[in-house]
Amino acid sequence: MLFSSWQDRYRMRWERFYTYVRTTPCSVAECRDDAAFFTAPPVRDLLDLCEQRSELSNHLVADLANHLTELDPFRACLCGLLIGRYGERGAGSADADRALADRFLYTLNACLQSIELICERRSIPVEKLLDRPEALPHCLCALFATDPEPAMASFGMGSLATGLLSRLAASRPLRDRLRQEKQVIPFCEGFGELFDPALVSLPGLLNMAEEGTVILLSLERRVGVEAAFRQVDSNFLLFTLLQNLFHREGLLERFGAPKFVYDPVLDKLSRHLPLSKKERVPDLLEDNAGFDYYAPSALRADGCFDILHLVWGEGSPCTLPQLDGKNLLLLAPLTLPRRWGEEFILGSHPQLRPAATITRLLDEAEVASLTARIRTLNLSKTGNQ
Known part of the structure; x- marks a missing residue:
């Protein structure tokens, strides 16, 4: 009643x-x-x-x-x-x-x-x-x-x-x-x-990428992983999620970023997770790149990367570079400092739950196959057979 x-x-x-x-x-x-x-x-x-x-x-x-x-x-x-x-x-x-x-x-x-x-x-x-x-x-x-x-x-x-x-x-x-x-x-x-x-x-x-997968490949280290992501509205946010994911999975040194500084508060904020009572949002919230992120087309015949084919953080994961229909980013040691602020780290809305997870490690054969495929495609584009 x-x-x-x-x-x-x-x-x-x-x-x-x-x-x-x-x-x-x-x-x-x-x-x-x-x-x-x-x-x-x-x-x-x-x-x-x-x-x-x-x-x-x-x-x-x-x-x-x-x-x-x-x-x-x-x-x-x-x-x-x-x-x-x-x-x-x-x-x-x-x-x-x-x-x-x-x-x-x-x-x-x-x-x-x-x-x-x-x-x-x-x-x-x-x-x-x-x-x-x-x-x-x-x-x-x-x-x-x-x-x-x-x-x-x-x-x-x-x-x-x-x-x-x-x-x-x-x-x-x-x-x-x-x-x-x-x-x-x-x-x-x-x-x-x-x-x-x-x-x-x-x-x-x-414009947000609701969900997707991306292959991350280090040609120098001959290693690669496939990662799944969800609710990501900029490449900068994707970079933040991936770098912190690599830290949690113990992959930073394996992929060539041992000096990357992990910030647990920034990690939580980027995924819209609550902070503990002892954790505080810094006055200046920004993240720093742990890698250079390149499109597959960046690889030159001499093995170096063309900086014109960097993947810029302001872009959207919906338009990530692809190889044979799959999103693929080449990871290389950082050459120039790159950083981004809270408007990218926090995403479009606090009710979203951005996330990234490792779905599988690539074996040596798959890494070698992808590397050969990239080299073949790029050489054919420049006419160097």
């Missing part, structure tokens, strides 16, 4: 909340400061109840998702933020994720409409608006008077994007859904800074 009474209280507060968001007009002032929404008694009371009884959060997420299309564009975005926030605590469903994706795509198109209307009525090119993002709120306020729908959606995009990022980090089906929408990444890369920094982070999640 006790749980039933909590459900009854929830249903009563939900009805008050729903009546409020459906019947109270959204104003420009509320769009400029969403505190007016979250401090409104019907909203605050519902959220307070869900804080008291966490099991009610699933009901809230389901109700919000079912009614997103009935709300005005700004409040729908704020409710999308709530779906993401409660999703971080374990509440949510595939249906809620689909509703969130639909609302994001609707809001994206509304933002594009706002840009078009603003530039048309002010007789300015898009580039001028992009150069002065601080002017957008003023422009949207003016647009609100004549075209409230796209203006409200544009005001809410930042909140919606923040909620969407939380769910994107937790749900591969949702990431795969948005990968099918060709306009998402160009919009975020072209207009993300105009609306909210959260949008700038979104392409990193969609």
Whole structure:
């Protein structure tokens, strides 16, 4: 009976909340400061109840998702933020994720409409608006008077994007859904800074390598391994994961990097694992290369490597160099110091769980076969048979 009474209280507060968001007009002032929404008694009371009884959060997420299309564009975005926030605590469903994706795509198109209307009525090119993002709120306020729908959606995009990022980090089906929408990444890369920094982070999640394998080969040491990785959004993060993996597996000296300095805190942070009470995040978080990483095409006839064929860390593991359809990196002793900062070490979102594991050691015959294959291909490209 006790749980039933909590459900009854929830249903009563939900009805008050729903009546409020459906019947109270959204104003420009509320769009400029969403505190007016979250401090409104019907909203605050519902959220307070869900804080008291966490099991009610699933009901809230389901109700919000079912009614997103009935709300005005700004409040729908704020409710999308709530779906993401409660999703971080374990509440949510595939249906809620689909509703969130639909609302994001609707809001994206509304933002594009706002840009078009603003530039048309002010007789300015898009580039001028992009150069002065601080002017957008003023422009949207003016647009609100004549075209409230796209203006409200544009005001809410930042909140919606923040909620969407939380769910994107937790749900591969949702990431795969948005990968099918060709306009998402160009919009975020072209207009993300105009609306909210959260949008700038979104392409990193969609361009992320969900899972893959890579062969790591040291021609000098005549050794190789195959490693599997997951949820890696940059080659720098992949390098960090691999180097720390080599340390844990006792492979650094075998592959020619005995001087690499292992940092257990950095290792945990790169895999988004919790630190112990005694461990602290350093003020300057950065990693240093233990190897030079080359594409197979880097090997020259004289046995040296062409620096133009270095694999750059800013790239994506989705585009690693391949040999006969398999990702392959040549490891060589470090020639020049290379380092990268926390934006690469920490990845796109704290809810991700980047990882790398050794799947097998290559035997001598396979190492020799790969080496011969690389030499043959590179000699044929240069015409040196």
